[in-house]
Amino acid sequence: QVQxxxxxxxxxxxxxxLRLSCVASGRTFITNAMGxxxxxxxxxxxxxxxxxxxxxxxxxxxxNGRFAISRENAKNTVYLQMNSxxxxxxxxxxxxxxxxxxxxxxxxxxxxxYWGQGTQVTVSS
Numbered sequence: 001q002v003q004x005x006x007x008x009x010x011x012x013x014x015x016x017x018l019r020l021s022c023v024a025s026g027r028t029f030i031t032n033a034m035g036x037x038x039x040x041x042x043x044x045x046x047x048x049x050x051x052x053x054x055x056x057x058x059x060x061x062x063x064n065g066r067f068a069i070s071r072e073n074a075k076n077t078v079y080l081q082m083n084s085x086x087x088x089x090x091x092x093x094x095x096x097x098x099x100x101x102x103x104x105x106x107x108x109x110x111x112x113x114y115w116g117q118g119t120q121v122t123v124s125s
Contacts, residue, residue, distance in 0.1 A: 002026035002114050004095045009119030012085055016123075020080040022095030022116055030073045031101040036080045037109055038091035038121075048093070049080060050105030058105050062088070087125040092118040 008020040020036070035050035047060045049069035057069050068081040078095060096112035106112070 002097075004097060004114055004116035006093065006095045006116040006119040009093060009121045011122045011124060014086050014123055014125045016085050017081070017083045018085065018121060020082070020093055020095075020119060020121075022078045022080075024076045024078075024097060024114075028073075028076055029078075029097050030076075033098045033103040033105045034071065034078045035096045035105065035107075035112060036069060036078075036093060037096060038089075038093045039118075040091040043091075045094070045109050046091070047107040047109070050107065051078060052105045053102055056105065058107065060107065082121070085121075085123045087123050090121060090123050092120050094118045 003025045004022055006022050012018050031053045033052050036048040037045050038048050039045045049059045051057050051069045051071050066084045071078045095116040097114040099113035
């Protein structure tokens with residue numbers, strides 16, 4: 001059974017940083033694209049970042065230049081380093097993975113097959 005488990009969320013002041021982790025189990029995702037999405041209350045799920053199996057990354061416009069996605073294949077883990085946080089970054093952050101091997105990264109949540117339970121990030125202004 002595939003599981004994605006996020007951690008690292010919490011409360012942080014505006015301008016601060018957090019690093020989210022997502023550990024996958026049940027199968028390896030070395031050859032699969034993985035991504036981060038977020039959802040704030042009353043809003044649609046928003047694309048944050050994705051990383052291809054090759055390490056190529058792509059970011060949403062609202063986080064580009066502030067967030068960085070990375071992966072550690074030996075640990076079947078993907079990270080999201082978040083810097084210069086502001087109140088608009090407050091949301092539940094979800095890790096996701098694509099089932100298809102050698103899949104490209106995607107900003108469309110419908111392209112992802114596996115999802116974590118989410119971790120809350122709250123930025124106080």
